[in-house]
Amino acid sequence: MSAIVLLVIFVITLVQNIIRYSDHASYSIWVSIVYLCVSVLFFIPVIAISLRVQIAIRKKYPKWFWGLILLLAPISLFLFYLVSNIVLHSMGYFDYFIDKEYARYYFGREALYHLIMLVGSAVYVHLSQQKFPTIEVFKGRKLMTIDLLSVEWIEADGHYANFYVANETFIKREKLSLLAKTLGPGFIRIHRKYIVNKSQIKSKEKQGRDEYLILSSGIRLKIGQSFKPINW
Known part of the structure; x- marks a missing residue:
């Protein structure tokens, strides 16, 4: 242009x-x-x-x-x-x-x-x-840039965060609390260990006092008590 x-x-x-x-x-x-x-x-x-x-x-x-x-x-x-x-x-x-x-x-x-x-x-x-936001992550020792919107959910793993995309997993050295502030409104924190892409949420179900989010991929993630209620 x-x-x-x-x-x-x-x-x-x-x-x-x-x-x-x-x-x-x-x-x-x-x-x-x-x-x-x-x-x-x-x-x-x-x-x-x-x-x-x-x-x-x-x-x-x-x-x-x-x-x-x-x-x-x-x-x-x-x-x-x-x-x-x-x-x-x-x-x-x-x-x-x-x-x-x-x-x-x-x-x-x-x-x-x-x-x-x-x-x-x-x-x-x-x-x-x-x-079309992107984020830099690692696959093994290889630094890669992935489409942030393709990320289904993120899991805390010590000082690292695991990014789950389809059948692949990427990692980034960053605390989940910092990621939750920078990812934008398309993501929601549901647990001290989990952040979820809102577009990937399929449904919510309750089992006793516990509540779970069901993602499009079939993954079932527990909602933390201090993060209720979850609205998306």
């Missing part, structure tokens, strides 16, 4: 330049094309790299996500200006590595487009992580 938007910006800006400067004897359409390829389209790989960085930040530092994004965005724009300036200089368009005219040109218009792209990609990462 970002690539398409930048391509549209490239075409619109090129048409504007042709309309404005075509009557000037010094104007060259090929120079405009090269300038715009470097200053606009060359930003496409930057967006791809930024997406990976933003995803990593969203996973590791969710509380600081927007603060870090607002800090990294202007740094990214300045570094891109330097790199694109060097590229144009190496092609013989500038006499110096830092060209003032190009600085006015880039930060007067293209930088705004690129900033919008960076913030837009950050919004996409933020919303997608909320809609």
Whole structure:
């Protein structure tokens, strides 16, 4: 999507330049094309790299996500200006590595487009992580990222937590009390040892004074006395 938007910006800006400067004897359409390829389209790989960085930040530092994004965005724009300036200089368009005219040109218009792209990609990462949340767990010694919504239930095991997904079990070194605060409204703690994915709850049954939740997989989990009543 970002690539398409930048391509549209490239075409619109090129048409504007042709309309404005075509009557000037010094104007060259090929120079405009090269300038715009470097200053606009060359930003496409930057967006791809930024997406990976933003995803990593969203996973590791969710509380600081927007603060870090607002800090990294202007740094990214300045570094891109330097790199694109060097590229144009190496092609013989500038006499110096830092060209003032190009600085006015880039930060007067293209930088705004690129900033919008960076913030837009950050919004996409933020919303997608909320809609499709993931969590890092271990399978043996292998670190893996799994879809949080696929987790059926979680069981405390000392300083670790066991994540049950279909026929597989994953582990994470974290206390259940901390997980209960960070998993979101889609999960509910029913016992000092259990957290359950609400979407996996099939029914509830009572046996004497004890109550149990029945999951879609057929797993039967006891509800702790201090966690009653359970509503989902």
